[in-house]
Amino acid sequence: MIAIAGMALPVRAEELGSKVLTALRKATYEVVLEKPTTDSLSYEKELPFDLLPFRERNDKYQSIGTAFALGGGQYVSAAHVMVLASDSVRRRIHLRDPNGRIVQLDRVLKYSMARDFIVFTLKDYRSEGVLHTNPAAKRNDKVFAVGNALGDGIIVRDGLYTSDTPEEEDGRWKWLRFSAAASPGNSGGPLVDRDGRVLGVVLRKSQNENLNFALPISEVLKAPADKAEVRSKAIFKLDNTDHTLMGKMDETLDLPMGYVEFGRALQARLKNFSLSLSDRFKTTYRDEMFPQTAGAQALLYRTNIAANFPRMVSKQRDGTWDAVAPSERREAEIGRNGKLAFGKMGNFLYLRMKTPDDASVTQLQKDSKRFMDLVLRGLYFSRAFGAERVRITSLGAAKEEAVHVDGYQRKWQVRRWTIEHSDEKIVAYALPQPDGFAILVNAADEFTSYMFEEDMKTLADYAFVTYYGTLKQWQEFLSARDMLPAVFESIELETDYGKKFTYRSRRMTFSYTSDLMKVTENSDLHLKPSYFKENDRVVWDVSSVLAGEDKDTSTYVLINRHPRPPETMPDADRLTWESVANARTPYTGVAFSDKTRTVIASAHAPQQTRGELSQLPLLYSVAYSVDSAVEKDLMVQRLGIFRQGLQINGR
Template sequence: MDQRAVRVRHVTTTKLRRIRRTAVLLACLALAPALRAATLDPAELPHVQAATFEVVIPKPVNDPLTYERPLPLDQLPFQQRNDKYYSVGTAFALGDNHFVTAGHVLSLGIDSLMGEPALRDASGHVFAIDKVTRFSLQQDFVEFTLKDPPKVTPLEPNTHATMNDVVYAVGNALGTGIVIRDGLYTSQTPEEEDGRWQWMRFSAAASPGNSGGPLLDKDGKVVGVVLMKSPDENLNYALPIDFVLKAPANLAVADTRGLYQLDVIDSKQSGRFKTEFPLPKSFADFSAAFQKAYNASADRQLHDLLAENASTMFPKGAGSARLLHTGSNLDAFPTLLHRSSNGTWVIAGTNETKSTLAHNGFVAKAAVGSQLMFHMRKPDDISSKQLYGDSKLFMDLLLKAAPLQRHVGAEQVKVTSLGKPSVEHVYTDAYQRRWQVREWPMAYDNSVLIAFLLPVPDGYAAMMRIAPAKNEHEEMGDLKALTDFVYLAYSGTLAQWKDFLANTELLPSVLTDIAIRFDYGTDFRYRSRRLGFAYTPELQKIDQNSQLVLGMSYFEDRGKVVWDVSNVVVKSNVDNAERISFNRHIAPSDELDDSYRNSWGKIVQRSHPDDGVPYSENDMTYIGTVGGTPVSAQAQPGVLYTAFYGVDGPRPEDTMKGKLNLLMKDVQISEH
């Protein structure tokens, strides 16, 4: 029986709890010392034990994962490593071929990677579920039939339990078989959402695996269905059996509250998962119907959350103005935009760690909200086409730099390959960036790894989540929504850019409208509908190791917010400080503070450092100017560009002015 704070009964629990409940439950199924059975009429014991069953789920037969070494399965208890099934709960007979368990126990099989749940008796016989006949998500019970039911005498119900009487919790405690433990029926407590019914509270001991078992009176009759364990005291919860008996026949119902949150805003959307559909159904059809309704509910909550915040959701609202007037920070590591507590949209900070790969590759990674964000610089011996076209190759590389561990007993074993993904498609976000979506099942954990991969010049920028299999649709929807808030720069050597630009079907639309041409040792040319420039080695060296950075940002253009280039930087090589740069500047809107107007005013007036006079800073010598339509009585430009040339060490003024002239020689600015 799960702790109340994490029980699987809350299928609609939101992103605030990203606990992989299946893993938690299964991890609890370790062998424990023998438990002493409570005293019950000996004549009733065979009847109770015959009518009570384990709920089991088959272990995955085929594992496509590979590991750094053989799994140390000998670390597991004998029963656990030799059993073909996971023991996950308890069920009991309550009529002729009618069986009952907790809803959250059977829900472990919904959209599972492991297989359908079944019942197992004390002799080890396994009985497949035939039809689900009643189900209540909020009251947490399910009734079903078996395909080839055992001949057992059902337990009798008692719908008039007496407070303070002795009760017996019967169940598959800790996966060790059916045990019986005694206590008292102590009290009642309202269900937590709206007090629509009263839970029974009892003091009989209960353990993981007891969920779904019968709570008996002194005569061996069922008074309740054991559901959950109190986290802070030895008072546990059961649903009075009367609710099961009076539930509508041949109907599945769900009516629970939940909160929904998207990582980029603090607002939460409170909604209900409310549905019903007819029964009986096979477990597969029941699972499909439930999952379809749950997925639709998750979609509605996301839609409602975005609609509720539409007026202030980036790029709308006054809180977006500062970011829409801010150029790129030139950081190739991907992060997310985020609405701060004062309503202003900012760039979420990150604290990356870096792991190396062979041949100059690396993976930088950081947790941003609920996802792992990372930047993979591909090894030099792998082409962009190979990386983008071979998902197994990509994941094998990632696992070398960001190991995934599988826990087996007290040991952790590195996963070296997840094999081929089960899902591969391209998703285009609102700004026409093309994400390669990949999904890998991890059946041993009943979870999926979802990766959204954005091709960039030197490899990938990406975000990734590991989620319970049943939440795959919900998590996928979240990640799709988050793509519209990703912030990063495009950076790479000219050799990497050449390789990258050949993958035309994966380029963001903004790059299909930009011409980047270069001949090593001869010239470099950049032309977009906003800016054009060209230079030769007389200004700066041009070879395969020269580095081009396109600083991307969000800004308004002709009444529409776009994601486009705001900064262009070209360095003679990755390590050399020599560089040229063009920065786009926007006239401030009325809602911005004076600091923006002061900065814009200096650019308009060609004030230092944009006055064409060399200056020194941090052991570098710079010279800069302003390009674009000069301000006059007839012209009030909304966009201007600053151009800079910088080189390490002191340089003569004439030399620097000559470099600036070479830089500005072929500049064309097409917006004002």
């Protein structure tokens, strides 16, 4: 193809003859998408529309494919061009005829998802030209690809009909392969012979060579006129496991049907298929997933894992399950001591937001715009204009909000934003914490976003997070009871600043006075929930409590839960238990010092338990650390006083 002054000209199109070319242009249409008239986004500067080509910035429609007229008021295109599974896109798809008239789609007459074609009618329109067909093409014949290549209008490019390739799954038909160039926008256009007769429907480019794909027109002509073929194959996989499950859908929809109505019916079938495949995956691999599988055992006995950045319980190469975080993480300042840490695993971004001093967690739970504005201070989302990218500073208020309660009764705030210019959705699942949020984010087109969100719901059950904040932040966090995890509903904090702090939950109660360490608004509390077995089931609950004097000191008390691991577990996984149960270092009850602090730790049995510590089903350890050198006898005395007030209910 030769380009002159921005015009696209056909290669040796004169071989077709002027009458054939005229007929092709009268019967070939652009499939166009009406551009959105609103934009909810804000940007760091004025958008440089002048960098876009004249037609792109002035056309109210975006060219996305090609269609052609067959006669009898019937029009043909590729099924994938019509984006039928997306509500927001489907409503804005039209045809543009050779005279520039925009025409609405009316009814669907034939459809095949597997063969990737659609036959439809137009509303109140009669085509000036129609194309005839040639179902008996011969290999090595000259062929011409006609279509809206690269959105530059209808052009014609030549090549050869080179070969046939059996359909990939079971060879039910053969794809027609051709060497004429095909570009984005050609999809749905006709592949014709020298006489302008349709041989096939252009569908896609080959990845490596110029041997492109078309569906033989005979497949369109012989397709049933009363049933749409909704046939697809998909592989389901979760990011945190190597298991996969193949699913097949083979259904029909009655035709004819209105275009919009058909799209909704198709979308519903695809969603049901996606949900059923997800459910079947969970059922099929239930006993091989965390926490049922034997490979989960070690993690169920580890009860002091710090997860300030959100982790995901995932299967490892050796078959064990562990709480893992993205291998590469970055951190950005978002103002007023706020921070955003982020990293990617699989299909999702994992974020940890520490809220700025001028924004509380409660405020951000009520203000979706400000919440995402803070995220965008750390993440770089942009919009492209030619070679330049302009940073997005706000998505506006979320279009949809909901609450997802996962399998462990944690409440995730779900927010969805629409990106009008790219027809995408951004979905965020945010788990409130005293000082911020643990967040899971995905951006995708509308229908794919729905499928990814189903994955997000499932992965929420595998989230591994800890909860940290100052006593002031904890008081506010616990007061927002509608978003508390169920296991936190029993937690009560009593603070008498300068004098005393008391912690109560269904598992333990403890208190200390300012003689042990200072009690202020900036004193901190770190709760580390974990997954562990209780009464023959796996629960998620607090297994480690650290109450500190201040986040900037090493003065604290630490209480850890230690269930007795099975004898069959490797020695490395039993090491902590053996150290606690047998009073080995550091759980000797004897204080020790380094250059910066003094520490003492010992085992602590739940109330009303008897017998050797090593034979008990459950132990706790208690540690006391002071951010200075302290006499050992005084450390023993202080730890003893604290333990006298520590009540464990035996859970």
